[in-house]
Amino acid sequence: AQKVTQAQTEISVVEKEDVTLDCVYETRDTTYYLFWYKQPPSGELVFLIRRNSFDEQNEISGRYSWNFQKSTSSFNFTITASQVVDSAVYFCALSDRDDKIIFGKGTRLHILP
Amino acid sequence: KAGVTQTPRYLIKTRGQQVTLSCSPISGHRSVSWYQQTPGQGLQFLFEYFSETQRNKGNFPGRFSGRQFSNSRSEMNVSTLELGDSALYLCASGAGVGVSVYEQYFGPGTRLTVT
Numbered sequence: 416a417q418k419v420t421q422a423q424t425e426i427s428v429v430e431k432e433d434v435t436l437d438c439v440y441e442t443r444d445t446t447y448y449l450f451w452y453k454q455p456p457s458g459e460l461v462f463l464i465r466r467n468s469f470d471e472q473n474e475i476s477g478r479y480s481w482n483f484q485k486s487t488s489s490f491n492f493t494i495t496a497s498q499v500v501d502s503a504v505y506f507c508a509l510s511d512r513d514d515k516i517i518f519g520k521g522t523r524l525h526i527l528p
Numbered sequence: 529k530a531g532v533t534q535t536p537r538y539l540i541k542t543r544g545q546q547v548t549l550s551c552s553p554i555s556g557h558r559s560v561s562w563y564q565q566t567p568g569q570g571l572q573f574l575f576e577y578f579s580e581t582q583r584n585k586g587n588f589p590g591r592f593s594g595r596q597f598s599n600s601r602s603e604m605n606v607s608t609l610e611l612g613d614s615a616l617y618l619c620a621s622g623a624g625v626g627v628s629v630y631e632q633y634f635g636p637g638t639r640l641t642v643t
Contacts, residue, residue: 448628457636458637459618459636459637460571460632462632462634465628506571508571510627513584514584514626514628515573515586515627516573516627516628516632518571518572519570520570521570
């Protein structure tokens, strides 16, 4: 069965610190997709990244970077030089052959000024 | 380009009633998917519609149903409301079929409270 675990329920860091959000997934399929979404206080989910299971290259987008490791079934997300605007709930998600997105419970990130 | 819109934004209903929520996708998008978000269960996939056909469904009872119109607008209906149906209902649209392949653009959600 598919499962996404975000062990960190809540994290607080001071602005400009780096922070890593952990995500561990389970699936029996060899073809699957991994996602990260951001949910700011307004409520809308904002797509950040999608990775398919055959692409283990790490990705960097500005201050955001993602580390995908199939060997440990992890897809971690790092924010470098965090800013107050990064405060939100972040969701890691998985979809496989069923094409249904399974979300983790989310990590609430507080960036303190 | 206008984003995904959902109406109403807030709704209060009584147990046993039914409710209909509406979602208008981004212009040109033909796929609409629905999600329920609660503090206890988190974010859960409800269903996906493409070209007026339900192509995928999550693990929810039959009280939850939906439909999609020819203009891609979608409605979600919950009958015989229960207290546990209180949630934020999110709708997302995509340019093509499949929530995995096409980026999903989410609306602001409808906050449903059942009393």
